[in-house]
Amino acid sequence: MRNIQRVGPYAEIVEARSPENSSNVIRVGVREDSFQHLLHHNLATLVAQFYGMIQDGGLLQAVHAFKGLNRPLMHGDDEHADKSVVVYSWRSEVDYVWVGSRFDGKPVEKSPPPNIVFAVLIREDPETFPGVGEVFGSIERWSWIKEDPTLPHAPIDWHKRYAETLWSRNI
Amino acid sequence: MKTPDQIGMQVREAFATQSSDFRPCAFFDVRLDCIRVIARDCSVLETRINETLTVLEDNYYQESGQNQYVGFTIKGARHFCNQNGFDLSYPINISALLDAILKRFPDLAVQFFVNGIARPLVKETKIDRVDVSGARGTLPQPA
Numbered sequence: 001m002r003n004i005q006r007v008g009p010y011a012e013i014v015e016a017r018s019p020e021n022s023s024n025v026i027r028v029g030v031r032e033d034s035f036q037h038l039l040h041h042n043l044a045t046l047v048a049q050f051y052g053m054i055q056d057g058g059l060l061q062a063v064h065a066f067k068g069l070n071r072p073l074m075h076g077d078d079e080h081a082d083k084s085v086v087v088y089s090w091r092s093e094v095d096y097v098w099v100g101s102r103f104d105g106k107p108v109e110k111s112p113p114p115n116i117v118f119a120v121l122i123r124e125d126p127e128t129f130p131g132v133g134e135v136f137g138s139i140e141r142w143s144w145i146k147e148d149p150t151l152p153h154a155p156i157d158w159h160k161r162y163a164e165t166l167w168s169r170n171i
Numbered sequence: 172m173k174t175p176d177q178i179g180m181q182v183r184e185a186f187a188t189q190s191s192d193f194r195p196c197a198f199f200d201v202r203l204d205c206i207r208v209i210a211r212d213c214s215v216l217e218t219r220i221n222e223t224l225t226v227l228e229d230n231y232y233q234e235s236g237q238n239q240y241v242g243f244t245i246k247g248a249r250h251f252c253n254q255n256g257f258d259l260s261y262p263i264n265i266s267a268l269l270d271a272i273l274k275r276f277p278d279l280a281v282q283f284f285v286n287g288i289a290r291p292l293v294k295e296t297k298i299d300r301v302d303v304s305g306a307r308g309t310l311p312q313p314a
Contacts (some may be wrong), residue, residue: 045212048178048182057172071246097214102182113231144214144230
């Protein structure tokens with residue numbers, strides 16, 4: 001099923017597993033201003049990773065969900081914005097790198113190096129939109145991180161990075 | 172699952188109104204309160220140096236034969252800049268920012284990061300300054 005796009009402040013809406021229960025599906029979005037920021041800086045690989053690894057069920061592959069970043073994070077007047085971040089992680093089987101210019105270039109599919117995981121950061125900011133329902137929050141960042149040797153699919157030192165584990169799935 | 176061709180079409184569509192290609196850049200990520208310095212558009216592995224610093228490595232540098240390190244991130248940027256007397260009203264000199272990082276974190280790992288990775292990277296890419304005006308919030312500015 002194609003994901004809904006362009007809702008309120010969001011350029012793209014995608015499905016994710018609920019932070020409360022991994023069996024339930026919620027919606028999260030990439031804000032238009034965040035997406036424009038990627039475009040402004042011509043970060044085509046990040047955009048290709050979004051379409052190839054997060055959209056259309058990619059984010060549903062998450063194996064772990066954590067909450068709270070253990071580092072200072074101010075957002076607007078909120079001095080404790082670190083507490084409202086949810087992090088999903090999994091070993092993605094594919095990666096994409098944009099090769100060439102944006103006009104005649106293309107995404108090249110790669111097999112990721114071993115022992116790294118894909119992590120997606122989402123800021124909890126629930127809002128309900130007519131005809132769509134609740135959007136849980138905004139996708140703020142996605143990147144690769146070394147895998148923890150003791151917890152497959154989790155970022156290294158996850159217990160130091162994040163305040164709490166929300167869930168882990170057996171796959 | 173989408174094909175690379177489908178992804179390519181989406182990316183080209185997204186960039187339809189942009190008129191230039193990637194250039195090395197430094198910017199303030201207001202939503203995650205960090206300064207990002209990015210020298211190359213590539214798939215990146217983020218490696219944490221400490222709670223403030225992260226170094227960015229190209230996941231496929233061995234294939235491409237290019238530099239392994241392609242950028243870095245300074246997290247908690249608003250606090251860090253204010254605590255170290257940077258005026259957020261004006262672009263910050265990245266070299267001065269790196270000096271402040273060394274002063275704040277004088278351990279060997281950070282020395283290696285600053286002198287062995289960050290300084291050569293900003294010199295090579297000629298990224299001199301970063302505009303942090305988006306970081307001006309409710310925090311008091313240095314006198």
